[in-house]
Amino acid sequence: MDRIFSGIQPSGEIHIGNYVGAIRNWVKLIDRYDCIYCVVDYHAITIEYDVTLMQKRILETATILVACGLTPDKCIVSVQSHIPEHTELTWIFNCVTPVGELERMTQFKEKGRRHRHNVNVGLLDYPVLQAADILIYKAGYVPVGEDQVQHVEFSREVARKFNARFGKTFPEPQVILSEAPRIMGTDGSAKMSKSLNNAIGLLDPPEMIWEKLRTAATCEHRQRRTDPGHPEHCNIFTMHQAFSKPDQISFVDQQCRTAGIGCIECKEILFRNMKEELEPIQARVRKMNGTPGYIIDILKSGAARCKTIAGEVMDEVRTKVGIKPSWL
Ligand code: AQP
Numbered sequence: 001m002d003r004i005f006s007g008i009q010p011s012g013e014i015h016i017g018n019y020v021g022a023i024r025n026w027v028k029l030i031d032r033y034d035c036i037y038c039v040v041d042y043h044a045i046t047i048e049y050d051v052t053l054m055q056k057r058i059l060e061t062a063t064i065l066v067a068c069g070l071t072p073d074k075c076i077v078s079v080q081s082h083i084p085e086h087t088e089l090t091w092i093f094n095c096v097t098p099v100g101e102l103e104r105m106t107q108f109k110e111k112g113r114r115h116r117h118n119v120n121v122g123l124l125d126y127p128v129l130q131a132a133d134i135l136i137y138k139a140g141y142v143p144v145g146e147d148q149v150q151h152v153e154f155s156r157e158v159a160r161k162f163n164a165r166f167g168k169t170f171p172e173p174q175v176i177l178s179e180a181p182r183i184m185g186t187d188g189s190a191k192m193s194k195s196l197n198n199a200i201g202l203l204d205p206p207e208m209i210w211e212k213l214r215t216a217a218t219c220e221h222r223q224r225r226t227d228p229g230h231p232e233h234c235n236i237f238t239m240h241q242a243f244s245k246p247d248q249i250s251f252v253d254q255q256c257r258t259a260g261i262g263c264i265e266c267k268e269i270l271f272r273n274m275k276e277e278l279e280p281i282q283a284r285v286r287k288m289n290g291t292p293g294y295i296i297d298i299l300k301s302g303a304a305r306c307k308t309i310a311g312e313v314m315d316e317v318r319t320k321v322g323i324k325p326s327w328l
Helices: 016-029 051-067 085-094 099-103 106-114 121-135 146-166 206-214 235-243 246-257 263-290 292-321
Strands: 003-008 034-039 076-079 141-144 174-177
Touching: 003 016, 003 121, 016 034, 016 051, 016 141, 016 235, 034 051, 051 076, 051 263, 051 292, 076 292, 085 121, 085 146, 085 292, 099 121, 106 121, 106 146, 121 146, 141 146, 146 174, 146 292, 206 263, 235 246, 235 263, 246 263, 263 292
Parallel strands: 003 034, 003 141, 034 076, 141 174
Antiparallel strands: none
């Protein structure tokens, strides 16, 4: 089977944007591909973070992945820093990567602006680590959202550069683009993000989800109940597309355009559907939290399975670049 790699940062509470844009898509792929899904903690330390919360975030993220269906009988779930070959390969890739290419990356420019006081080398080198994450397993496919396409293209470029300099070693990974809509934050103005205070957490209790939905921004053209709305400009409608059934989506689309229902009614339908989908996941998370050894065992076995693959690839790389002594 072709191999897939994708990662998620433990940079905060996992939210419905991560779920719809990444995790739910990952689950669809586990029967058709040999999948490795990774909690990418080294990526998460490129911005300011709370050290005391990091282990909790890592375990919580891994638990959510498993609770969503990424179970160890179907795929590997691992933590990036448990497999040192990721960072070892990063160094080698650093040596075939022109600095100018990294400076041109959209995410670097955007995060550089957002974290002006902390534009560290890790932030610049992020795409190289990501290329190593993928290529250390010789993964051929990377399921991502639109915002990560540039980084996967960059990984292809790294593979090409390495292969040209040291001989054919790596595949050129292809994107599997998530068809899911990009969910905006409850403020309606920025992408829903762990690090912005605008997210609906996957583990938020129902009352909190409702409170966030109730007060969330809607189509700005609809100031009064009697104003017809424009679903294509409404983040609540985008969430309907992610959580509601086709007939309900058509219903709210038509009712919003004709002012047939108000925003609160529209949000209530969404809330019921969201709750129905999230409740079983939350129940599985609670169950796993009751036996902490369970997720730790999954991560230990994930690391062992990853190390077998990564160790072999790293050995090949060391030989190709000329740093493997004959006596080792
Ligand atoms: N709002 C979103 N809508 C749809 N998809 C989203 N993703 C993230 N936010 C949305 C997808 O989730 C995957 C994993 O994301 P990540 O953890 O690697 O980092 P991110 O995209 O930077 O996510 P956040 O929540 O915005 O984290 P912070 O605040 O730490 O930067 C990605 O495939 C992404 O497309």
